[in-house]
Amino acid sequence: MIHVLFVCLGNICRSPMAEAVFRHQVEQAGLSRQISVDSCGLGGWHAGEPPHQGTRKILTAKGVSHDTLRARQIVQQDFDQFDYIVCMDEENLAGLKRLAPNAQHISRLMDHAANTGEANVEDPYYTGRFEYVYDLVEAGCQGLLAKICAEHGLSGTAK
Numbered sequence: 001m002i003h004v005l006f007v008c009l010g011n012i013c014r015s016p017m018a019e020a021v022f023r024h025q026v027e028q029a030g031l032s033r034q035i036s037v038d039s040c041g042l043g044g045w046h047a048g049e050p051p052h053q054g055t056r057k058i059l060t061a062k063g064v065s066h067d068t069l070r071a072r073q074i075v076q077q078d079f080d081q082f083d084y085i086v087c088m089d090e091e092n093l094a095g096l097k098r099l100a101p102n103a104q105h106i107s108r109l110m111d112h113a114a115n116t117g118e119a120n121v122e123d124p125y126y127t128g129r130f131e132y133v134y135d136l137v138e139a140g141c142q143g144l145l146a147k148i149c150a151e152h153g154l155s156g157t158a159k
């Protein structure tokens, strides 16, 4: 099993959106038995809460299920248990590097997206632009899935 963890600051807007979108793509590709998905936040302020209503609303509109998502804070074991740790912005990246200075498996979601012109996924908790963030997240997840498939010799089934 390949374990993928998405990380943002609060785990209520961006990383749960990425978890839901990526899981949806993995299911569509018929790879649920090969790839597992989770998300967490660097902060614990919202632990136990469902995603922000802006995230829930756009996921529902796109037909992506999100009912079981609950926020949690990152723990040190996450760095050992996950094969890909994928964060949203440079602030998250700096926070993760402080927790695990030698980790080689941390990236930003936009590292995997072609042609968005963005290095970071902006925080809709502050900008309110959940639709734009969804588009970035979808593009990043698509690229990430292609990369993981290439690295592990996986080929998804038809959608």
Ligand code: 4NP
Pocket: 008, 009, 010, 011, 012, 013, 014, 015, 045, 123, 124, 125
């Ligand atoms: P997220 O957005 O990192 O995309 O979940 C945030 C949610 C809550 C807070 C910050 C960012 N907060 O400070 O409570």
